[in-house]
Amino acid sequence: MPNTASAPEAVTDRELRAFLYGLPGVDEVGAAARAKDLSTRSVKTTAKARAIDLAISMVDLTTLEGADTPGKVRALCAKAARPDPEDRTVPSAGAVCVYPDRVGIAVEALRGTGIGVASVATAFPSGRAPLEAKLADTRAAVADGASEIDMVIDRGAFLSGDYLKVYEEITTVKEACGDAHLKVILETGELATLDNVRRASHLAIRAGADFIKTSTGKVSPAATPPVVLVMLEAVRDHHRDTGRRVGVKPAGGIRDTKGAIRNLVLVNETAGPDWLTPDLFRIGASSLLNDLLMQRTRLATGTYPGPDHYTQD
Amino acid sequence: MxxxxxxxxxxxxxxxxxxxxNYDLFVDGGFVPAESGESLTSLNPADESALATVAVAGPTDVDRAVSAARQAQENVWGPMSGAERGKYLFRIARILQERSRELAVLETMDNGKPIKETRDVDLPLAAAHFFYHAGWADKLHHAGLGTDPRPLGVAAQVIPWNFPLLMLAWKIAPALATGNTVVLKPAETTPLTALVFAEICQEADLPAGVVNIVTGAGGTGRTLVEHPGVDKVAFTGSTAVGRGIARAVAGTRKRLTLELGGKGANIVYDDAALDxxxxxxxxGIFFNQGHVCCAGSRLLVQESVAEELLSRLKERVSRIRVGDPLDKNTDLGAINSADQLSRIREVTDSGEAEGVERWSPACDLPTAGYWFAPTLLTGVSQSHRVAREEIFGPVLSVLTFRTPEEAVAKANNTPYGLSAGVWxxxxxRMLWTAExxxxxxxxxxxxxxxxxxxPFGGYKESGYGREGGRHGLEAYLG
Structure with missing residues (x-):
């Protein structure tokens, strides 16, 4: 897992602002051009086979619907543990990601598999709730056995320039996490500029995030390649400056193998191959896994099994 | 691991x-053997294998080509309406698109540049030049060059090896759109896409003699530009050869445009978006192996961010993938020729001898073919050869500056003036500097x-005249 942050230092609003505005700017056109350039990498044959298995092991298999039933959660857990029941060489998924009140069911279902349960918390997806409610949300998930917490930042506070509020909320939630790892969702679709994505990334990292995550999946656009690129640059730079490695999790919008592999290429050529591990890179997705499985079978057998051979949920 | x-x-x-x-010369609408009987072999610079032999045009051959161009200009192409000429150009542009994969692969084989560049840059831009100028063909009286601008006649065009087909498009498209006919000589190391272009002219039913392609080396080029039957000379290449051409056409009626060398400055201020x-x-420097006249071959970085920028740059350069130009994941291909490789080595070594620090990432270069690792030279000052001479290879000279005034002074302190960048x-600050x-x-x-x-073109010893845009038309109209 990512190197755990030492206790974050106390900062003032002025100091935090100076830090964030001292970061180099991001040129939107240039970032988009680099992301597009990397999207033309051709990953075929043996490289593709390895990339697919790597991507499967990085999937945070997610269900975040109001209608989630215990049965659906159990089915998802079974799928995470053994994504393709007919093929035992398929690696298991990275984690299962559910709402806090479904954590207990997931923990039970995954017992003995070694797969962790991630839970969204802090009034996901809007983040619009009193701090006490957010903390209670977090503590409940941790108490039920969640090993990873996916919190949302207060985008309203961030966009209005109240960086200290965002920072303190993250440090407080981090405390409430105890031993559970903290993923901080920036909801980049609401941050408007890549400059903001870079600032929010560094703000979250500095406040103690173990992972920074693009999106809730409830807002579009979600994990666009330029956004992922800028976040990977942030963790790369933080590692260079401090030696601590923070993970990145794009979520939302990555639906097929091609999209997943493009993300792996972004990781490989931005943060570097050290990040090509489920400990430091995850993909939040629900429909992606089936496409990865289908492409895996096609690569191995030469035939494309079709969607009906894979469970929908 | x-x-x-x-x-x-x-x-x-x-x-x-x-x-x-074997390829013959393309004269008067057909392929004809060279009277000289001589030929040269075009190599694949990535592995030194022979691709094809092409005829070398001698004085008689050049004379035939110029006469064919003259006949076509006076009897067919000149009198033709702009709208009709435009149709031919549109047709050529579409065929370039249709055959783009074939041309991209061929260009990569003949030149050594990576397939991702020929596929994503050379070919789309070459087609775009024909589309753009096709649109101008029937609107020349709106170009601000008088109510009835006239073609000059026969254009002699000599192009370099760094963007073979794209430079052909830069030359031929405006000439044809404005009612001129052309005799074009491609570079001796990269003649093959021009010869396929000749086939495309046939496929497009372009009237005979409008485009003539004479292959050969420097001697053929000299014969062509000195031929008394040409009205216009357009050259892209080195400043040394350009000077010779300027001398040769001095005192004649020939109009001349020259697109020559460069030593472009890329200025990075401390507030730039560093990544x-x-x-x-x-x-700026590794695109097309640095074989780019407008390359940003001098990096001028503000000293307060120099260290940070260089560390990011080195990390990024370490990720450049050097190797088989036909591999879709290759970023940096082969050096075009043995001659060019030895020139790059010579100048770069001179920098080291002068005390410049040289850095390249660890990379395995293929054993056959012509290869040069991406290279950064630091500790460079204005007086070093590597800061003054065009290297035309994947070699970046890094200099620092303290104030904007110093950046501008250093950027301009070169005999060249083709390109510059401001970050x-x-x-x-950007406008202040650009001005x-x-x-x-x-x-x-x-x-x-x-x-x-x-429009594209240079100041000072980078040449004169502009190519592209409305300004580019001016070079072909009287």
């Missing part, structure tokens, strides 16, 4: 290219962006 995500080889197939063993500046620096997030740079193209927060609608 193998990388976790080692990209498997992804070579583009050569099967789309059908090469003949994108790094990308721009990489594009800053501050609009006023003071003596360069034909100034890019801000980007580099090596080319477009047919944008």
């Amino acid at each position: 193998a990388e976790i995500l080692e990209y498997a080889p992804a070579p583009e197939s050569r099967s789309v290219v059908t090469l003949r063993e 994108q500046a790094v990308e721009g620096i990489v594009t 800053t997030e501050k609009g006023s 003071r740079l003596r360069a034909g193209v100034v890019w801000s927060n980007t580099f090596n962006k080319l477009d047919p609608a944008s």
Whole structure:
């Protein structure tokens, strides 16, 4: 897992602002051009086979619907543990990601598999709730056995320039996490500029995030390649400056193998191959896994099994 | 240790290219053998294998080509309406698009540049130049060059090896759109796409003699530009050869445009978007192996961010993939010729001898073919050869500056003036700097962006005349 942050230092609003505005700017056109350039990498044959298995092991298999039933959660857990029941060489998924009140069911279902349960918390997806409610949300998930917490930042506070509020909320939630790892969702679709994505990334990292995550999946656009690129640059730079490695999790919008592999290429050529591990890179997705499985079978057998051979949920 | 995500080889197939063993000259609508009987062999610089032999045009051959062009200009192409000429240009543009994969692979084989560049830059831009100028053909009286601008006649065009087909398009498209006919000589190391272009002229039913392609080396080029039957000379290449051409046409009626060398400055201020500046620096000097006249071959970085920028740059340069140009994942291909490779080595070694620090990432270069690792030279000062001479290879000279005034002074302190780049997030500083740079193209927060609608050309010893845009038409109209 990512190197755990030492206790974050106390900062003032002025100091935090100076830090964030001292970061180099991001040129939107240039970032988009680099992301597009990397999207033309051709990953075929043996490289593709390895990339697919790597991507499967990085999937945070997610269900975040109001209608989630215990049965659906159990089915998802079974799928995470053994994504393709007919093929035992398929690696298991990275984690299962559910709402806090479904954590207990997931923990039970995954017992003995070694797969962790991630839970969204802090009034996901809007983040619009009193701090006490957010903390209670977090503590409940941790108490039920969640090993990873996916919190949302207060985008309203961030966009209005109240960086200290965002920072303190993250440090407080981090405390409430105890031993559970903290993923901080920036909801980049609401941050408007890549400059903001870079600032929010560094703000979250500095406040103690173990992972920074693009999106809730409830807002579009979600994990666009330029956004992922800028976040990977942030963790790369933080590692260079401090030696601590923070993970990145794009979520939302990555639906097929091609999209997943493009993300792996972004990781490989931005943060570097050290990040090509489920400990430091995850993909939040629900429909992606089936496409990865289908492409895996096609690569191995030469035939494309079709969607009906894979469970929908 | 193998990388976790080692990209498997992804070579583009050569099967789309059908090469003949020998190519004749393209004169008056057909392929004809050279009277001289001489030939030269074009090599694949990535492995030194022979691709095809091409005829070498001698004085008689050049004379035939010029006469054919004259006949076609006076009897067919000149009198033709602009709208009709435009139709031919549109047709050529479409065929270039249709055969783009074949041409991209062939260009990569003949030149050594990576397939991703021929596929994504050379071919789309070449077609774009024909589309753009096709649109001008029937609107020349709106170009601000008088109510009835007239073609000059026969254009002699000599092009370099760095962007063979694209330079052909830069030359032929405006000449044809304006009612001129052409005799074009491609570079001796990269003649093959021009010969396929000749086939495309046939496919498009272009009237005989409108486009003539005479292959050969420097001697053929000299014969062509000195031929008394040409009205216009257009040359892209080295400043030394350009000087010779200027002397040769001095005192004649011939009009001349020259697109020569450069030593472009890429200025990075301390408030630049550093990651994108790094990308721009990489594009500026490593695009096309640095075989680019407008390359950003001098990096001028503000000293307060020099260390940080260089560390980011080195990390990025370490990720450049050097190797088989036909592999879709290759970023940096082969050096075009043995001659060019020895020139790059000679100048770069001279820098080391003068005390400049040389750095290249660890990379395995193929054993056959002509290869040079991406190279950064630091501790360079204005007086070093590597800061003054055009290297025309993947070698970046890094200099620092303290104030904006110093950046501008250093950028302009070169006999060349083709291109420059400015990297800053501050609009006023960008405009202040761009205004003071003596360069034909100034890019801000980007580099090596080319477009047919944008005029391109140099100051000082980088040449004169403009190509592209409305300004480019002027070079072909009287």
